[in-house]
Amino acid sequence: MPVGIVLRRSPGSTRWVAWSWRATDVLPGAGPADWRELRRDGDAVEYHAATVTLELHGAETEAYLTGLSARVPSVFVVMREGHGDEPLDVLLITASPYEAQDYTDSGEEIVEKVPMPGGLVAWVRDFVEEFHQDEEFVKRRRDKKRIDLVQDGIGDPRIGKPGDIYASPSLKRRRLQ
Structure with missing residues (x-):
């Protein structure tokens, strides 16, 4: 579904910081936009910055x-600092x-949480009702093998030393110090 980003x-x-930018609203079913001014209130201006496609996948139901069961169901707008005339690129x-x-893990993208309009909530809910399948919880079981009965020795087996890794220094080393 095409969704306009305000x-x-x-x-x-x-x-x-001269200006602060926030995603404040979404417009489901919006047409194409290229930073069209919607509203001006003093120094604050709202733009229909872009129209992007909201895709839903059956594996993500x-x-x-989880998003629909939140107190305020929301969508998330992912943006990046702009490289042209626009200050932000909507990804x-x-x-x-x-x-x-x-x-949010990389720190390069800006992620804004925007409340979902009622029509969009209904659209996502209908999708989930049609495609959601509960996954049965399968508890992982341990192997029956007893690994505590065999002792490899003390120290790291990857170190090629004739003695133990915790051996005290030899007499030669003490004399050199």
Whole structure:
């Protein structure tokens, strides 16, 4: 589904940051956009920055359920600092909190949580109801092999020494010191 991303530019709170950018809203079913100004309130301006496709995958239904069961169901907008005239490049939108968390690991992307409109919540919920399959929990079992009965010796077996790794220094070394 094509989803428009609304970004808000407001004055920065310090002298080192001139502007603060936030994803504030999404527009399900929006047409193409290229930083079209939607609203101006003093110095704050909202732009329809981009329209990206929200894709849902059958293997991710557990993540979508987690997102839908949150107090405020949300989508996540992943952005990166712009390389052209635009200050930010919108990379993607996802309904999976797990995928959004993966994008926060690198520190290069900016991930914003945006509340889902009611129509989008219904669309994701319908998808999950159609494709979700509960996975049965399978407890991992230990091998029956007893590894505590054999002692390889003390020390690291990879070190090729005739004596123990914990052996005291020889008399020659003591005399040289």
